[in-house]
Amino acid sequence: MRISPAITQRLAKGVLILATISALGVLIFVIGFVLAGGFRHISWSFLTEPILDMGRGGGILPAIAGTILMVFVAIGIAAPLGIASSIYLAEYTEEGRVTQTIRFGINCLAGVPSIIFGLFGFILFVVILGFGWSIISGGFSLAAMILPTIIRTSEEALRSVPKNYRDVAASLGATRWQVVTRSVLPYALPGILTGVILGIGRSIEETAVVIFTAGSAVQMPKSLFDSARTMAVHFYILAREGISNENAYATAAILICTILIINVFAYSLMHRLMRGKS
Amino acid sequence: MDKIISKLLFLAATSSTAILALIALFIFKEGVPIMAKSGLAHFLFGNEWRPLQGMFGIFPFIVGSLWITAGALILGVPLGVCCAVYLAEFSPKKWANILKPAIELLAGIPSVVYGFMGVMWLAPIIRTHLGGPGLSILAASCVLAIMILPTIVGVSIDAINAVPKSYKEGSLALGATEWQTVWRVILPAARSGILAGVILGMGRAVGETMAVIMISGNATIIPNNMLDSVRTLTANIAIEMGYAIGDHRQALFATGVVLFFFIMGLNMIALKFSRRKF
Amino acid sequence: MKKIEIKNLNVSFDGFHALRNVSFDIPRNEILSIIGPANSGKSTILFCINRMIERIPNVKVEGDILLDDRNIHTIKDVEELRRRIGIVYATPIPLPMTIKENILFGPKLKKRLTAAKAGELVENSLKAAVLWDEVKERLDSSALRLSGGQQQRLCIARTLAVKPEVIMFDEPCSGLDPISTAKVEEAMKELKKDHTIVLVTNNTKQAARVGDRTAFLLMGELIEIDSTDKIFTAPSKQKTEEYVTGKFG
Numbered sequence: 091m092r093i094s095p096a097i098t099q100r101l102a103k104g105v106l107i108l109a110t111i112s113a114l115g116v117l118i119f120v121i122g123f124v125l126a127g128g129f130r131h132i133s134w135s136f137l138t139e140p141i142l143d144m145g146r147g148g149g150i151l152p153a154i155a156g157t158i159l160m161v162f163v164a165i166g167i168a169a170p171l172g173i174a175s176s177i178y179l180a181e182y183t184e185e186g187r188v189t190q191t192i193r194f195g196i197n198c199l200a201g202v203p204s205i206i207f208g209l210f211g212f213i214l215f216v217v218i219l220g221f222g223w224s225i226i227s228g229g230f231s232l233a234a235m236i237l238p239t240i241i242r243t244s245e246e247a248l249r250s251v252p253k254n255y256r257d258v259a260a261s262l263g264a265t266r267w268q269v270v271t272r273s274v275l276p277y278a279l280p281g282i283l284t285g286v287i288l289g290i291g292r293s294i295e296e297t298a299v300v301i302f303t304a305g306s307a308v309q310m311p312k313s314l315f316d317s318a319r320t321m322a323v324h325f326y327i328l329a330r331e332g333i334s335n336e337n338a339y340a341t342a343a344i345l346i347c348t349i350l351i352i353n354v355f356a357y358s359l360m361h362r363l364m365r366g367k368s
Numbered sequence: 369m370d371k372i373i374s375k376l377l378f379l380a381a382t383s384s385t386a387i388l389a390l391i392a393l394f395i396f397k398e399g400v401p402i403m404a405k406s407g408l409a410h411f412l413f414g415n416e417w418r419p420l421q422g423m424f425g426i427f428p429f430i431v432g433s434l435w436i437t438a439g440a441l442i443l444g445v446p447l448g449v450c451c452a453v454y455l456a457e458f459s460p461k462k463w464a465n466i467l468k469p470a471i472e473l474l475a476g477i478p479s480v481v482y483g484f485m486g487v488m489w490l491a492p493i494i495r496t497h498l499g500g501p502g503l504s505i506l507a508a509s510c511v512l513a514i515m516i517l518p519t520i521v522g523v524s525i526d527a528i529n530a531v532p533k534s535y536k537e538g539s540l541a542l543g544a545t546e547w548q549t550v551w552r553v554i555l556p557a558a559r560s561g562i563l564a565g566v567i568l569g570m571g572r573a574v575g576e577t578m579a580v581i582m583i584s585g586n587a588t589i590i591p592n593n594m595l596d597s598v599r600t601l602t603a604n605i606a607i608e609m610g611y612a613i614g615d616h617r618q619a620l621f622a623t624g625v626v627l628f629f630f631i632m633g634l635n636m637i638a639l640k641f642s643r644r645k646f
Numbered sequence: 647m648k649k650i651e652i653k654n655l656n657v658s659f660d661g662f663h664a665l666r667n668v669s670f671d672i673p674r675n676e677i678l679s680i681i682g683p684a685n686s687g688k689s690t691i692l693f694c695i696n697r698m699i700e701r702i703p704n705v706k707v708e709g710d711i712l713l714d715d716r717n718i719h720t721i722k723d724v725e726e727l728r729r730r731i732g733i734v735y736a737t738p739i740p741l742p743m744t745i746k747e748n749i750l751f752g753p754k755l756k757k758r759l760t761a762a763k764a765g766e767l768v769e770n771s772l773k774a775a776v777l778w779d780e781v782k783e784r785l786d787s788s789a790l791r792l793s794g795g796q797q798q799r800l801c802i803a804r805t806l807a808v809k810p811e812v813i814m815f816d817e818p819c820s821g822l823d824p825i826s827t828a829k830v831e832e833a834m835k836e837l838k839k840d841h842t843i844v845l846v847t848n849n850t851k852q853a854a855r856v857g858d859r860t861a862f863l864l865m866g867e868l869i870e871i872d873s874t875d876k877i878f879t880a881p882s883k884q885k886t887e888e889y890v891t892g893k894f895g
Contacts (some may be wrong), residue, residue, distance in 0.1 A: 099547035103458055109450030110459070110467065113521075115475050116514050120485060174380030182377050182789035184703045194639075195385025201568070201635040202391065202628075205602045209624045210391045212609070213398055234387045241384065254739040258801075262699060262727035262808055267373050272751070273741060295478035298577040298606060326480040326578060329487070342481050349476045357469045365433020 094310045121346055128343025131336045137344075141308040145324065145333045150341055152310045156225065156318030159311060161293045162303060163229025164236060169286050171233075172240030176282075179241070180248035181256075181270050183199035205265035206301035216303055223317040228304030235299055245286060247281020248274060280359045287356040291349055297322045321345050395628055399621035411622060417588045419608065424619040426626065428590045432598030433522075433630075435591060436584060437573040439509025440516055445566055447513065448520030452562075455521070456528040456582050468525065477517035478562030483582030486511045491583060504584035509594070511579055515570035523568060523642075527561020528554060564642035571634040575627070577602040577636075601627045649674040649812060649842040650695065655709035657690055657699070657866075664690045666866045668709075672812075677834060677843040679857030679874065681850055683894070687866040688846040692814045695844070696731045697724050729756075732810035736817040738797035740789035745781055748800055750791045752808035767807055775803035776833045795826025802833055813837060814844040814863075819852065832857050850890050854878050862886045 135149055142148030175192075183189055211231025221227045251274050259273035275282075297320075306318035306327060319327070321341055328338035403411050406424050414425020435471050450473060455464045495502030531554050539549040555562075585597025586607060599607075605620045605627075612620055650672040657665040665687045679758060680688045693699040695711055696870045700821070714731070721727045729752070741748055749768045753759060763799050768785060772778040777799040781792070789800055798818060805813060815834070819827040834843060834856055847853055853860050854874060861871040862885075870877065871884045881887045888894055 095545045095548055099545045102547045102551070103454075106450050106458060108456035109447050110454045113447060113451050113471055113474070113517055114467065116517075117470060119515075120474075120477060120481070123485060123489065124481060164518035171380050171383050174377050175383065182374055192381050192385060195382075195388050197639060198632060198635050199384045199388050201571050201575075201631055201638075202388070203577065203602065203631060205575065205577040205605055206391060206395065206624055206628055206631075209398075209605065209609075209621060210394055213394045213621070214390065218394075234391075237384055237387065252519075252739075254735070254737075255741060257403075257698065257735070258702075258739050258741060258804075259702060259755075260561035261728055261733045262694060262755065262804070263725040263757050264752075265725050268755050272755070277742065291476055292539050292778070295476065297478065297480050298602075301606075302609060321481055322478050325484070329480065329484045330582060338484065342478075343485060345478055347480065349478070350473070353469070353473050353476050361465075 115271060123352070124339065124342045124346050127339035128341070128346075131340035132343060136337075136340055139323070140310060144308065145328045145337055146275050150321065150324060150337075150344070152308060153319050153321045153324040153341070156304070156311055157294060157320040157322075159225045159318065160228045160313065161290055161301065163225060163314065164232035164293045165286060165290060167230065167233040168240055168289055172237050172285070173244050173264050173282060175237075175241045176245035176248055177196075177270055177275075180245050181274065182266070196238050196241055197233075200242070202235075204235060204296055204298045207231050208299045210234070211299060211303035214245030221315065223303065223307075225304055225311055225314045225316060225318050228300050228318070228320075229314075231303045232293045232296060235296065236292050239292060240285045240289045243285025244278065244282040247278040247285070250281060251277045270317070280362055284356045284360045287352055287359070291352045291356070294345070294352070295322055295349060296320075297326050299328070321348075325357055392628065395621055395624045398618055399623075399625040402615055402618035403625070404425040405615075406619075411619075412626070413592065417604070419612070419616040419619065422615060422630045424615075424622070426601065426604065426623055428588055428624065429599050429601045429604045430626070431590050432584070433574055433600040433602070435505045435594075436508045436512060436580065436600060437570055439505055439594065440512035440573045441566065441570060443509060444513035444516045444520060444569060448517050448565075448569070449524055449562060450600045451517070452524030452528060452565075453550060453555070456525045457546070457554065459543040468521070471521050474514060474517045477516065479576060479579040482511045482515060482628060483579035486579065486583035489500070494595070498595055500586055501597050503597050504595045505584065505591055505598055506594040508580050508584040508598075508600075511583055512573045512576060515576060515579065518570050519569040519572055520565045524558070524562045524563025526542055527565065530561060560641045564638045567634055567638040567641065571631050571638070574600075574634070575602060575631055577606050581606055601630075647674045648672065648846075649714065650709075651712040651715070652691070652695075653710045653712070655691070655694060656707070657694065658706045659702070660704050664866050664892050665694075668863075668866075668868045670861055670868060670871045672842060672844060673859070674842050674859040675838060675840075677838055677845055677856050679845045679847060679853035679860045680863055681847060681853045681860060682863035682889070684848060685865075686863045687846075688815050688863055689816050691863075692733060692816055692844065692846060695812075695814065696733055698733070700724070700727070701770075712866055725755075725790070729808045730810055731812045731814065732805035732808065733814045733816060734798070734801050736820050736870045738794060738801050738821075740792065740797045740800055742790055744786045745789050745792070745800060746785040749802050749807045752804060756808075758853070771803040771807040772800075774806050774833070774837065776829055776836070777803055790895065795822050795828070795829060796820060798826070798830055799833060802830070810841065812842045812844065814846070816846050817848060818845070819847070819849065825854070850878075850892075862889060864889070 094192055137149055139149030141152050211227055213232050214224055215227035252321045255273040256269050259269045300320050300323050306319040306323050307317035311318040325338055325341040328334055370433050376493050411424055413427045415427050416423045416425045436587055455468055490507050491502035494507055535557060536549055539553045581603045586599040586603055587597040591598045601623050605623050609620055648671040653669050655665050655668040682688055698703055699707060718727055746768050749771050750764055819830055837873060857874040860874045860877040862869045870881060870883045878890050
């Protein structure tokens with residue numbers, strides 16, 4: 091007996107909806123699980139006190155500071171480099187063998203697993219350049235990791251600016267650089283910022299790279315050459331070594347909230363860019 | 369002036385490729401000598417990993433990585449492709465605009481949080497209902513399936529959207545139902561793009577480190593079934609890096625070399641597929 | 647007296663021969679209309695004159711263009727050339743900023759302006775483009791909120807603000823209604839006093855209305871160039887007659 095196409099369609103659609111619901115269910119479950127376990131233990135003092143007794147007591151202020159500093163270093167390097175790369179690719183060259191090679195490099199770099207960035211950062215920054223386990227080493231390694239994200243997102247943003255704007259600026263006597271800075275970058279800015287914010291998010295959630303290059307000191311970092319732990323590393327150590335489930339949950343909850351805020355922010359920026367285009 | 373800017377931008381654009389080259393250089397420089405010393409075949413296919421006795425066989429880890437990745441694909445690919453088809457072809461546009469970034473958010477959750485969930489929730493369930501240690505291939509596969517979901521969904525949606533609208537209209541005009549159109553026209557046309565997404569997801573699964581360390585159990589033996597505990601290539605590096613010196617450290621970099629080749633191979637295949645149009 | 651002299655201009659895109667041996671002069675303080683069917687190379691001539699064609703990949707340009715007897719390819723500073731030769735495109739392309747910012751975009755590329763100078767420049771440019779009375783109350787509102795015809799006159803004003811000697815119009819009224827078109831044409835006639843104007847149009851009636859001289863281009867070749875009266879009443883080539891009387895095109 092043949093099942094009628096209408097029934098097949100209904101069945102298929104049911105399966106697809108089920109799959110989508112379960113994917114979302116997982117998302118909600120993960121977030122709910124962590125927040126439910128963590129919110130009870132979050133307090134003002136947890137955010138502002140030093141890490142005591144390897145994380146059994148006290149707060150996570152040094153981890154927050156470590157996270158912020160490392161993200162700053164990473165973005166400080168990756169954002170200018172990445173945006174410049176994307177400007178070159180989108181505005182300063184024709185597609186050809188050179189861009190193919192560059193794009194190949196970017197695509198491959200995007201696929202390199204974080205543990206490899208960790209090994210690389212360890213041998214180059216920590217050992218050979220002698221920065222030791224430090225915020226600098228961690229930030230540099232993270233910068234290498236997030237570079238492809240920033241390049242891709244900002245190139246897309248640059249390409250979404252109408253070609254006309256460039257023609258108008260050039261016809262009014264703008265130099266190539268003026269065309270870019272005055273009639274392209276201002277309109278690509280939300281998209282470029284989205285890339286940068288996604289890079290920040292990637293840096294915050296990363297553990298493997300940081301643990302090999304920045305170490306996991308519990309003290310408050312005093313300079314960029316000090317070892318420090320990020321919130322993700324702190325959480326990993328608490329959970330893995332069974333130091334304190336309560337504090338692990340609380341740290342995870344803070345991490346998840348940060349990531350949520352960052353993603354929502356990045357998405358709304360992207361959305362505004364797309365709306366502006368139509 | 370414009371010439372100088374152009375040169376600087378070009379320099380920035382080559383940075384990704386340069387970083388990739390540096391990564392390869394340093395990892396190989398550290399890792400290749402020990403491979404030569406213990407013999408490539410012994411290194412790749414040796415069953416014994418006893419760093420203190422100078423025995424470096426990573427075959428169990430290769431097997432472990434493959435098992436876990438295969439498991440993740442079996443669980444994640446159908447789920448991901450179903451989500452993609454629903455979001456691209458069936459769901460109301462408004463929903464898709466919210467649901468797609470929600471699924472992308474799954475990639476934003478730190479991998480250590482997934483690992484933690486696996487330990488606290490999934491592993492005990494597996495232990496009580498299916499037996500074994502709980503921390504196992506199955507647990508790791510489940511978690512990785514979730515982690516690679518955003519990659520598969522994102523790339524597949526792009527592939528489906530890239531199919532010319534006329535194909536769909538043509539099929540519908542001939543009296544096919546929406547599902548028949550999706551199944552017989554759109555999916556075949558988007559095949560290579562979806563495959564690229566699957567392979568990129570595979571790359572993510574092979575390269576994932578922290579979550580896997582937490583939930584795979586890390587036994588250095590060749591597993592017999594899905595409930596056994598295993599150690600992956602990435603986990604091997606991350607676990608022992610903290611205290612390894614001399615030959616041992618080199619052997620970990622050599623593990624990195626194998627991983628690097630593996631990932632680059634997958635990237636090349638994915639690039640091939642994503643370039644092919646219909 | 648001639649402002650621009652075009653000699654043996656040949657252009658090909660990726661092997662497609664867009665212009666073949668085109669030579670003619672553009673006299674000072676006149677409106678020259680260039681007419682012809684779509685894809686006959688009219689706009690390409692404009693892009694050669696302001697060298698915007700160099701921004702397109704895989705183009706080959708041969709021949710000489712003289713501006714005030716000087717070969718434009720010997721002008722080192724291409725930006726300077728483009729400031730001397732303004733262009734208004736077929737569709738109005740206001741930049742997504744205020745009316746005032748649009749006008750000042752060009753002048754600010756070169757130097758900083760005092761508020762008084764800027765205000766004066768905005769007013770003069772808008773007056774010359776016959777737009778001042780309609781927008782003088784809302785110079786700081788978005789240019790995107792203007793109507794199509796107003797946007798096009800804003801684009802003319804923006805071009806005028808850099809004080810060009812030549813203004814080229816690339817089918818400037820193709821998207822406009824008759825009333826807006828009349829206003830743009832009025833502006834053009836005003837501008838002729840101080841500028842040399844080149845008007846590309848596929849609307850033969852428009853060429854007849856505003857052009858002092860008219861050139862007819864067909865498939866990349868210049869068929870005929872003469873005074874507008876002559877072209878429309880007694881052309882010397884049969885192709886021209888067939889085109890202006892509407893037998894093809």
